[in-house]
Amino acid sequence: MGRKLLTEHVNVEGIETFAVYRKHGGYRAVEKALKMTPEEVVEEVKKSGLRGRGGAGFPTGLKWSFLAKPEGVPRYLVCNADESEPGTFKDRFLMSKLPHLLIEGMIAGSYALGARTSYIYIRGELLYVLRILEKAIAEAYAAGFLGENILGSGYSLDLHVHPGGGAYICGEETALLESLEGKRGNPRNKPPFPAVQGLYARPTVVNNVESIATVVPILNMGGDEYAKIGVGKSTGTKLFSACGHLNKPGIYELELGVPVEEFIYSDEYCGGIWKGRELKAVVAGGSSVPILPKELILKTAAGEPRLMTYESLSDGGFVTGTMLGSGGFIAMDETTCIVKNTWNFSRFYHHESCGQCSPCREGTGWMEKVLHRLEHGHGSMHDIDLVVSVAKQIEGNTICPLGEAAAWPVAAAVRHFRDEFEWHVTHPKEATQPGAVYRGNMVLA
Amino acid sequence: MAKITFDGIEVEVPDGTTILNAARKIGGGIVPPAMCYYTPLKGSGGKCRACLVRVAAGSAKDPRPMPKLVASCITTVQDGMVVENTTSQQVMDVRKGIVEMLLINHPLDCPVCDQAGECDLQNFAYEHGVSTTRYEEERRTFDKIDIGPYVQLHMTRCILCYRCVYTADQLTDARVHGVLGRGDASEIGTYIENTISNDFSGNVIDVCPVGALTDKTFRFKQRVWFTKPVNAHRECGHEKCSGHVTLWYKGQDVLRVTARKDEYGEVKEWICNECRFEKKETSDWVIEGPAHIDRSSVISANHYELPVINPQVIADLPESTVRELERNPPLKLGGMSGSM
Numbered sequence: 001m002g003r004k005l006l007t008e009h010v011n012v013e014g015i016e017t018f019a020v021y022r023k024h025g026g027y028r029a030v031e032k033a034l035k036m037t038p039e040e041v042v043e044e045v046k047k048s049g050l051r052g053r054g055g056a057g058f059p060t061g062l063k064w065s066f067l068a069k070p071e072g073v074p075r076y077l078v079c080n081a082d083e084s085e086p087g088t089f090k091d092r093f094l095m096s097k098l099p100h101l102l103i104e105g106m107i108a109g110s111y112a113l114g115a116r117t118s119y120i121y122i123r124g125e126l127l128y129v130l131r132i133l134e135k136a137i138a139e140a141y142a143a144g145f146l147g148e149n150i151l152g153s154g155y156s157l158d159l160h161v162h163p164g165g166g167a168y169i170c171g172e173e174t175a176l177l178e179s180l181e182g183k184r185g186n187p188r189n190k191p192p193f194p195a196v197q198g199l200y201a202r203p204t205v206v207n208n209v210e211s212i213a214t215v216v217p218i219l220n221m222g223g224d225e226y227a228k229i230g231v232g233k234s235t236g237t238k239l240f241s242a243c244g245h246l247n248k249p250g251i252y253e254l255e256l257g258v259p260v261e262e263f264i265y266s267d268e269y270c271g272g273i274w275k276g277r278e279l280k281a282v283v284a285g286g287s288s289v290p291i292l293p294k295e296l297i298l299k300t301a302a303g304e305p306r307l308m309t310y311e312s313l314s315d316g317g318f319v320t321g322t323m324l325g326s327g328g329f330i331a332m333d334e335t336t337c338i339v340k341n342t343w344n345f346s347r348f349y350h351h352e353s354c355g356q357c358s359p360c361r362e363g364t365g366w367m368e369k370v371l372h373r374l375e376h377g378h379g380s381m382h383d384i385d386l387v388v389s390v391a392k393q394i395e396g397n398t399i400c401p402l403g404e405a406a407a408w409p410v411a412a413a414v415r416h417f418r419d420e421f422e423w424h425v426t427h428p429k430e431a432t433q434p435g436a437v438y439r440g441n442m443v444l445a
Numbered sequence: 446m447a448k449i450t451f452d453g454i455e456v457e458v459p460d461g462t463t464i465l466n467a468a469r470k471i472g473g474g475i476v477p478p479a480m481c482y483y484t485p486l487k488g489s490g491g492k493c494r495a496c497l498v499r500v501a502a503g504s505a506k507d508p509r510p511m512p513k514l515v516a517s518c519i520t521t522v523q524d525g526m527v528v529e530n531t532t533s534q535q536v537m538d539v540r541k542g543i544v545e546m547l548l549i550n551h552p553l554d555c556p557v558c559d560q561a562g563e564c565d566l567q568n569f570a571y572e573h574g575v576s577t578t579r580y581e582e583e584r585r586t587f588d589k590i591d592i593g594p595y596v597q598l599h600m601t602r603c604i605l606c607y608r609c610v611y612t613a614d615q616l617t618d619a620r621v622h623g624v625l626g627r628g629d630a631s632e633i634g635t636y637i638e639n640t641i642s643n644d645f646s647g648n649v650i651d652v653c654p655v656g657a658l659t660d661k662t663f664r665f666k667q668r669v670w671f672t673k674p675v676n677a678h679r680e681c682g683h684e685k686c687s688g689h690v691t692l693w694y695k696g697q698d699v700l701r702v703t704a705r706k707d708e709y710g711e712v713k714e715w716i717c718n719e720c721r722f723e724k725k726e727t728s729d730w731v732i733e734g735p736a737h738i739d740r741s742s743v744i745s746a747n748h749y750e751l752p753v754i755n756p757q758v759i760a761d762l763p764e765s766t767v768r769e770l771e772r773n774p775p776l777k778l779g780g781m782s783g784s785m
Contacts, residue, residue, distance in 0.1 A: 167627070184624070189491035189519045355605060355624075355631035357492050362546040365629040369582045386579055393542035396513045397494050 002255035003229065005217035005237050006210070010097050016132060018139035021100040027145055029219035033108040034153040041112035045215060047223030049235035054080060054171075054208030055286060055326040056401075057310050060215075066195045067113055068203040076204040077115040078180065079106060079212050081122040081129075082164050082171040085286035086348060087328030090239035091209035093251045095122075096129045098213070099136035103159065105212035107145060108219055110157050113205055117158045121176050124166035133161045168352035172400045173206040174198075175354065186356045187400035208326075210239055231257035234309035238327055245279075245333035247271035260284075260306045260313075261298045264331060277333040281417070284313055285325020287345050288405030290412030291338070292322050318412065337437050338420050342413040343371035349406035360403040363394040367410055374421060377428030384421045388414050447524040451475065452532045464517035464528055465496055469709065475531050476709075478540075478569050480547070480654050481606035482518035484711050489611050490518035493604065494543050495569060499536050502527035514539060537573075544574035550585040550629065551655075552601045560656030562669040563738075565710060566604060587632050592622065593640040595647055595661050595722050600632050603657035609633065609649035616685075616715060617643040633657065644683065647721040651704050651712050662722050663701035669693070672700055674738060677730035679720065687714035690721070691736045699725045708739035 014020040021027075033041050046061030067075060079102065083091040095102055102120070110118045122130050137159055140146045148156045162180055164170045170179045174188035177199050198204020214236065218226045227235045234256040243249045246264070248271040254263065263269045264279065273279050282297040283289060299305055301320035306312050313324045332341065350368040355361040370387045373379045391407035398404070414421055423438040424431040431438070448457045451468050452475045458467045466484070468476045477498055482490035496518045500511040505525025514536060517528070530536055548570060555561040587600035605624065610633070613620040621643075622635045635641060641649075649658050672693040681688035693701040702721045704712040724730065 169627075189516070350628060353628040355626070355628040356607075357494055358543060358546045358604065359494055361605065361629050361631070362549055366546075366549060366580065366582075393539070393546065397497060397539055397543070399491060 002253075002258070003237065004253045005221075005226075005229075006094065006098070006101065006213055006239065007251070007253045016097065016099055016136065018100060018136065018143055021098075022143075025220075026100055027104055027143075029216040030104055030107045030111075030145060031151065032219050033111050034151055034155060038112045038114055041108060041219070044223040045112070045218055048218040048226040049223075049230075049233060050211065050214055050218060050226070051234070051310060052208055053210035053214065053238060053327070055085070055288075055323075057324060060207060060211050063195070063207070064109075064113060064205060066193075067205055068196045069114065070203070074117065074202050075113055075115050076199045076202055077106065077110045077113050077118040077212075078173075078177065078199060078204055078206045079118070079120040079209055080171060080173060080176055080206050081120050081126075081209045082176060083209070083326075084123055084166075084168045084171055085288065085326050085328055086345070087243055087283060087330040088241055088286045088326040089243075090241045090251055090327055092126055092129060093241070094209055094213055094239065095126075096132055099133050100140070101213045101216055102133070102209055103136055103140050103146070105215045106159055107140075107150070107157060108215050109205075109207065109212050110159075111155055116156060117160070119180060119199070120159070120161045121170070121180050122161055122163050123171075124164045127163070130161055130163050137161065167354075168348075169354045169400075169402060172402060175400065176206060177204065186354050187402075189399060229255050231307060231309050232311055234311060234324075238308075238324075240308070240327040240329050242270050242329045242331070244329075244331040245274050245277065245336070246331050247274050254308055256307075256309045258308045260308060263308055263329075264298075270331070273331065273333050275333075277335065279331060280334050280336055281332045281338060283322075283328070283330040283332075283409070285323050286328035287330070287348065288408055289323040289325040290318050290321075290408050291342075291416065292320075292412075293416050296320055296416070297322075318408070319415075322412070334439065335435070335437050337375075338413055338417040339371070339375050339424050339431075342410055343368065343375045345409045346371050346406065349402065353402060353406070354400075357399045357403075359394045360398045360406065363390050363403070364406045366390050367394075367406070371410070374424050375431075377424065377432040379421075379425050381422065381425055384414060384418065384425070447522045447526070449522045449524075449526040449528060451528045452530050458522060460522075460524075462522050463490075464498060464500075464515070464520050464522055464526075467522050468517065468528075468530065477517050477530050478565075478572070479518055479709070480565055480569060480604060481608060483608050483611070483652055484709075485713060486608060486611040486615060486652070489606075489608055491516045493547070493606055495540065495547075497536060497539055497543070499529040499533045500526060501529050501533075540573045541575065544570050545579070547604050548574065549578065549580040550601075551604070552584060554602070557665075558599075558602065558656040559659045559664060559669075560602075560653075563710075564656060565654035585629060590634055590638060591640075592635055593642055593646070595718060596641060596650060597659045597661045597664060598633065599657050599659070600634075602655045603633055604655055605631055605633075606654055608652040608654065609658055612649050612652050613641075613643070613646070616645045616648060619643070644717050644719070645685065645715060647718045648704065648712065648715050650721075651706065654710070660701055660703075660722075662725075663693075666700045667695050671695060674736035676705065676733040676736045678733065679724065679730050681717060681720055683717040683719065685715065686717035686720060688716065688720060689714050690716055690730070692727075692730060692732075697727070699727060699730075701725075705736070 009024045042064045050060045051057045167185050169175045170185040172187045175185040179185035194204045229236050237253050237255050240252045265272045279294045281293050283291045300315045310324045315321045346368045350364040353360045353364045367390050370383050391411045394403045395407040420438040454471050456471050477496035480493035480495045497514040498517045502508040504523030592598050621639045624631050625634045650660050672695050675692045677692050678689045690702050691705050692699045704716045
């Protein structure tokens, strides 16, 4: 089993309290960071090769170095804790079990960026996590790690937790900033990017919970040392939330580079598919990434074993590959109806589209309706092409990535499971029986 | 200053100009359509995606193409930028898709819509759309709400351009309407059945690109292409009101008063509700002369302005047409005073 950098002490009794967390080496990263210059901290993160854990995988250190630093203007670090991608639940776990890890990362990150006020924007439904964080923040204030003149270094920081209203779109960074400002959570037009004009039109960095928490082990062990873990440009460890038809679903911290096959079938991790069934398909990084059938998730098109890394999962582009995304790993067994699942995903995106730009507002609803038709046996062959065409009309033409998030799973499902969609058209009676599943596309072991 | 190439035509514009405005400087058929962008309204644009263009080269310094199509109304030019609009098949295809998206839930009730003939969506669909639909589902409808005595709201026709929201934000003190709901259930509305009663509320009618917000005092009176636009002005006591309007005549009657629009349908001088809704007698106004309508093809097809304002153009007209016009002048404005 690989090293655990984030969740090493997660099962220690009382780790959510300041005293226990401190006893297990907590807040050493802050002490270390405050003795460095902010630029050195940024450099350390750059060296680590840490890539954003929220989904896009943009190098965190690079993002930090892009932050505009005009004289006399406040800057902000905002933590994106609006985790609402179906299949992803790693940040919720991290925050509820290890609130101080996030706070420690926030202090170190804010120091590196020169932010005097920082925000954690948390999803509205996670009210209990909000309370845990607030309690932990109060403890950190009492211990002198937050507030005026932290540890006598002359650096001061205020940290606030702000709950959202539970809209998926507020996980998009500019919609998040709008919401944080108290406005309707609509994504902004870019440019200007948040690094230049973010929160309250000030330079702002928005990072995922896990990205910020990972800064702590990076500072503790040094960026170079961290970069040695993993494969190629996928460095370090990453949390995966495995769910679906697995024997042991849950949160796993992996050193990037574990083969997908090992992750699914090894007893150390997910322990195989439940009830002794066959794996049918996997959505590897949260509902918005392309779905892959068994043969393509275990091996790339070239026959190489697929690894849990940014590069390996996206090998083959969207034709035969997918994305690592947020790490929401959804496994589906042979009894899963892909058409129904695709309809279900598109229903989610239809519900969550903000309605600002026309392709996404109209297109997500349209896709949902056509998929509903197909799933319920009223579709035609023409509908299968129609839904792909609508997805194509949305993709790349919207203000924010929600359009793509809605279009990708639909296009990928038809790409890899077209025969199953066609079966729904040619056999409407069988397809609408409860529990009916098309098995013609199953690759049996 | 930045020099850009738009559809093969070079144009030089000040730094910070948007691609759309650079294209408008060139003018003509290469100008991308805009359904939500409105120059006088700060923050507008980027929503309808009708004006998407391809940037084939980002700038002289960094000549890489931009990975996605960009909204020309909000993307500023860089020196050396190369933009493709009508010359790019990709852009044309995407634009066709945008028309389709805007129309799938539009009621297409043009025959009973007061906006018909001067509707941006009609023009956009006519230029870029297809004549059939792939949409089989029921179209979206909304509960009707009454937003006051002057402005009629038809939410089913709305394309959510947000222009009226920006107008209310930037022109009036307290905005009482906005976008409620999310996704395709979003609607323009006043929270808890409020009435829009501001002195400048009528301007939302002019900025609306479709028939979602129309003039209740003009409702069902006449098709716009049967009315004759005449520019006029009056001394308006309201400090923010320019008093410069277009009167829309049918015979001797002023059926409607609007602010003056430029060739892209944009209002540069706002007018107050008193000028718009209460002053419907010729005697209220100082007539300047027929208004020239550039873009709304159905209206301008009649060329009402020719015999009156532009005598030198008459020379180019066939003899028979001139005679016809003299015998039967399209404008019969008795006692026209103060013409310019």
